[in-house]
Amino acid sequence: MTVDPLVYTARWKVRPYELDGNGHVNNAVYLNYAEALTIEQAELSGYGRDWTRSRGGAWLVHRSLVTHELPAVYGDELELTVRVELVRGVRGVRRTSIRRAADGAGVAEVLTEWVWVDATSGRPSLVPRELVELASAVTGATLARNPTFVRDLARRL
Secondary structure (H helix, E strand, O other): OOOOOEEEEEEEOHHHHHHOOEEEOOOOHHHHHHHHHHHHHHHOOOHHHHHHOOEEEEEEEEEEEEEEEEOEEEOOEEEEEEEEEEOOOEEEEEEEEEEOOOOEEEEEEEEEEEEEEEEOOOOOOOHHHHHHOOOOOHHHHHHHHOOOHHHHHHHHH
């Protein structure tokens, strides 16, 4: 199965070990969800581990911002959607929205800035042109909506 490398949706059930002392999904779990969904999308779309290794690089999370809306609890089925918002220079930005599947209520949103690094040196490196071109329309749309997106991102995250 091949999926869209720019937008991907999956559903997951909340498991008991993901809960905090209040019976809600622990804050850190939303970061796990966003990263796991991104990796799943990359693998299923053909841009996963093998592809990145063949280009001599790797993606590393630089920073993330979690915005909480409503708590999720054990047994909730969540619909998670990850969207590429920008691929430019050494960075990629993805937004993951997390909603309760039963009623569509927003649970959380995770904005994550990824940095492409050279696998040998570990230093930031330009994202492969193939990905920049693949995401050019969404990058353009993001910058058209917010011309200072990259500068604002640095302030927000």
